[in-house]
Amino acid sequence: MKRTVTYHPKVPSEARALLSYYDDISPRLADEFWTELLEAVEYARVCPERHHFDRIGLRRSILKQFPVNFLFRVFPRKIRITVVRHDRRNPLYGANRE
Secondary structure (H helix, E strand, O other): OOEEEEOOOOOHHHHHHHHHHHHOOHHHHHHHHHHHHHHHHHHHHHHHHHHHHHOOEEEEOOOOOOOOEEEEOOOOOOOEEEEEEOOOOOOOOOOOOO
């Protein structure tokens, strides 16, 4: 089944803030971050069951080369990414989002 990806309205600004942070360090680093984030989203879309549950009950995807993760919900025909956050953020950040 081909799932689609939807996003909580705050996710684009969270992703842009992280991208901007890495871009200030190096444009190449920003490109690597963006590529890895997009690949992780695609993997979550295709294989959501391969992601473990966070302590708040959402599935979590952890980037390999960056201290960033995102939480998502799985529905029959889509996944919904609810938060993109740095690993040092409060683990409850974004927990109340639908």
